[in-house]
Amino acid sequence: ETGAITLDEGFVNTGSTQSAITFLDGEQGILRYRGYPIEALAENCDFVEVCYLLLHGELPNEEQITAFRNDLRQHTMLHEDMRKFYDGFQHDAHPMAILSSVIHALSTFYADSLDVRNPSDVHRCSMRLLAKAPTIAAYAYKKSIGQPYMHPDNTLNYCENFLQMMFSVPAEKYEIDEVAAAALNLLLIVHADHEQNCSTSTVRMVGSSDANLFASISAGVAALSGPLHGGANEACVSMLERIREDGGDVDKYVKMAKDKTAGFRLMGFGHRVYKSFDPRAKIIKKACHDLLNRGHIDDPIFDIALRLEEVALTDPYFVERKLYPNVDFYSGVIYRALGIPVEMFTVLFAIGRMPGWIAHWQEMRESPGKRIYRPRQVYTGPVERSFVPIEKR
Ligand code: SDX
Numbered sequence: 001e002t003g004a005i006t007l008d009e010g011f012v013n014t015g016s017t018q019s020a021i022t023f024l025d026g027e028q029g030i031l032r033y034r035g036y037p038i039e040a041l042a043e044n045c046d047f048v049e050v051c052y053l054l055l056h057g058e059l060p061n062e063e064q065i066t067a068f069r070n071d072l073r074q075h076t077m078l079h080e081d082m083r084k085f086y087d088g089f090q091h092d093a094h095p096m097a098i099l100s101s102v103i104h105a106l107s108t109f110y111a112d113s114l115d116v117r118n119p120s121d122v123h124r125c126s127m128r129l130l131a132k133a134p135t136i137a138a139y140a141y142k143k144s145i146g147q148p149y150m151h152p153d154n155t156l157n158y159c160e161n162f163l164q165m166m167f168s169v170p171a172e173k174y175e176i177d178e179v180a181a182a183a184l185n186l187l188l189i190v191h192a193d194h195e196q197n198c199s200t201s202t203v204r205m206v207g208s209s210d211a212n213l214f215a216s217i218s219a220g221v222a223a224l225s226g227p228l229h230g231g232a233n234e235a236c237v238s239m240l241e242r243i244r245e246d247g248g249d250v251d252k253y254v255k256m257a258k259d260k261t262a263g264f265r266l267m268g269f270g271h272r273v274y275k276s277f278d279p280r281a282k283i284i285k286k287a288c289h290d291l292l293n294r295g296h297i298d299d300p301i302f303d304i305a306l307r308l309e310e311v312a313l314t315d316p317y318f319v320e321r322k323l324y325p326n327v328d329f330y331s332g333v334i335y336r337a338l339g340i341p342v343e344m345f346t347v348l349f350a351i352g353r354m355p356g357w358i359a360h361w362q363e364m365r366e367s368p369g370k371r372i373y374r375p376r377q378v379y380t381g382p383v384e385r386s387f388v389p390i391e392k393r
């Protein structure tokens with residue numbers, strides 16, 4: 001410590017704010033949105049209901065959820081001029097870069113309703129983000145495979161609509177698969193919020209400068225793209241594929257993960273807060289087994305994931321460090337079963353996290369103690385020096 005400043009690299013022990021949105025207990029492996037256990041919400045809700053809960057603090061009644069769904073339906077389409085942004089991206093541009101760019105570009109289309117102090121502007125921008133995120137994401141996928149963009153179909157529910165925008169082509173409509181839509185619904189719910197994680201703290205940080213909602217969320221998408229955060233689901237499946245191609249030798253990779261010089265980590269393992277099983281990993285693992293038993297998954301990497309978990313959970317290195325599978329460990333197995341390409345996995349994470357980001361941004365704006373986030377540092381550079389003119393350097 002130097003003076004009043006306490007150094008806390010990575011904010012391991014720093015509470016950056018007070019929040020009433022999500023409760024985590026890392027020791028017990030508890031996750032609740034607005035007091036409701038994630039298990040109950042995953043079992044009984046659809047994702048749009050959970051969006052309402054996170055934004056408004058209460059589960060909606062019939063009238064409220066009907067109005068909310070209708071509100072969202074008004075905003076699912078993208079302005080036709082926004083398609084031009086996609087022409088500028090390389091065909092193999094990462095869809096997270098596209099998502100972050102296009103979300104920020106929304107602020108150029110709605111410049112008349114960006115007032116962060118105007119509740120109706122904030123409401124409309126919030127609805128636009130929730131409604132357009134799947135459209136923006138599906139367009140990014142269609143761009144990458146050279147297929148025409150599919151318009152939203154407002155006769156479908158949130159998840160069905162996303163799947164049809166992803167997989168329909170003008171010549172052949174996507175046949176709605178209820179099981180796939182239900183699996184996607186579950187995944188979006190378990191990703192919907194997670195208190196002050198890296199990307200949510202970023203959204204609050206950027207929003208604290210009075211930057212508009214689109215700019216703040218765009219920054220959150222950028223933070224989520226990192227492989228230590230949301231990018232871990234994509235990295236985890238690549239790791240499981242690598243193990244499969246390498247003969248399925250999980251012991252070799254667990255050994256590598258313990259060797260600091262190898263520069264290799266088991267992606268989808270470990271968590272800053274959960275020092276026991278991530279409750280979301282439990283829910284997703286169970287969903288994998290359900291889909292497997294119903295013949296919807298026949299994926300060798302699921303067996304590898306199960307074996308990897310078994311070996312790691314009995315290995316002292318992981319046990320001592322309380323490293324367990326996290327939300328990203330099994331999610332990729334389901335995304336693959338849904339036919340989602342691996343580069344879109346983190347985009348699905350972002351679509352799920354959208355209500356959480358918005359709820360935190362709004363809570364930060366409304367907090368009585370709201371101030372711009374401006375942490376200090378412990379300076380370790382040179383003491384004062386006299387200037388040296390260039391001829392003397
Ligand atoms: C998400 O914060 C959130 O809530 C995030 C999230 C959300 O919903 O928003 O839950 C989503 O991001 C989940 C995490 C996804 N990331 C990964 O799966 C990447 C792999 N995991 C790690 O890199 C790591 O566990 C983190 C990033 C998740 C947590 O990092 P910490 O808390 O800073 O822990 P650390 O890097 O200090 O590791 C502690 C020890 C170290 O060993 P020692 O120095 O004590 O000897 O555990 C080791 C690490 O080397 N370790 C691992 C490991 N994770 C940590 N060793 C091997 N494999 C791993 N995966």
